[in-house]
Amino acid sequence: xxxxxxxxxxxxxxxxxxxxxxxxxxxxxxxxxxxxxxxxxxxxxxxxxxxxxxxxxxxxxxxxxxxxxxxxxxxxxxxxxxxxxxxxxxxxxxxxxxxxxxxxxxxxxx
Amino acid sequence: xxxxxxxxxxxxxxxxxxxxxxxxxxxxxxxxxxxxxxxxxxxxxxxxxxxxxxxxxxxxxxxxxxxxxxxxxxxxxxxxxxxxxxxxxxxxxxxxxxxxxxxxxxxxxxxxxxxxxxxx
Numbered sequence: 001x002x003x004x005x006x007x008x009x010x011x012x013x014x015x016x017x018x019x020x021x022x023x024x025x026x027x028x029x030x031x032x033x034x035x036x037x038x039x040x041x042x043x044x045x046x047x048x049x050x051x052x053x054x055x056x057x058x059x060x061x062x063x064x065x066x067x068x069x070x071x072x073x074x075x076x077x078x079x080x081x082x083x084x085x086x087x088x089x090x091x092x093x094x095x096x097x098x099x100x101x102x103x104x105x106x107x108x109x110x
Numbered sequence: 111x112x113x114x115x116x117x118x119x120x121x122x123x124x125x126x127x128x129x130x131x132x133x134x135x136x137x138x139x140x141x142x143x144x145x146x147x148x149x150x151x152x153x154x155x156x157x158x159x160x161x162x163x164x165x166x167x168x169x170x171x172x173x174x175x176x177x178x179x180x181x182x183x184x185x186x187x188x189x190x191x192x193x194x195x196x197x198x199x200x201x202x203x204x205x206x207x208x209x210x211x212x213x214x215x216x217x218x219x220x221x222x223x224x225x226x227x228x229x230x
Binding site for chain 2: 003034036038040045046047048051052057089091092093096097098099100101102103104
């Protein structure tokens with residue numbers, strides 16, 4: 001099962017909004033509503049910021065939002081802040097009980 | 111407070127065996143699946159597999175099936191990731207992660223601090 005496809009990098013200025021895409025197939029993102037997004041700062045463990053496509057865990061800023069259309073999920077970060085600069089990973093449940101991550105996207109805040 | 115405390119860094123030689131651990135506290139251990147995730151430094155996250163601590167049922171990514179073993183010891187609320195014969199390509203940071211919800215979903219809300227394994 002191949003990794004989900006994410007852009008290698010995205011950038012945006014402070015205060016702006018950016019969207020990171022995550023493309024899978026009809027067997028994973030297209031079939032299930034189990035898409036998650038994780039934020040990872042250098043040297044740190046990943047942190048869950050979106051689960052089940054669009055839900056935020058307690059304590060996560062509402063500047064983070066998720067959506068899905070067909071085989072592609074998206075993470076939008078509004079009002080970019082310096083601390084948002086990190087790597088972002090999507091993940092999805094897939095066939096046969098397996099799970100899969102995207103390749104990761106490096107967000108640069110200009 | 112949910113805590114996943116992983117064992118410390120390891121330096122091993124190719125062909126050696128290794129078991130790293132993930133000690134869980136602050137919740138009912140058997141109610142939440144645990145997954146292991148690999149990250150080669152500078153690279154992305156790879157899901158290796160998961161275990162249901164209530165019955166030790168496991169699922170493995172095809173990429174890791176037969177290469178590692180995931181297990182738990184309920185008496186000490188600890189999950190393990192084990193290799194019988196390490197390769198240089200096993201050098202990476204390994205994270206354990208606990209499922210967010212006990213009954214559904216495939217997201218991980220709590221993560222260990224990571225264990226760096228170096229095989230050289």
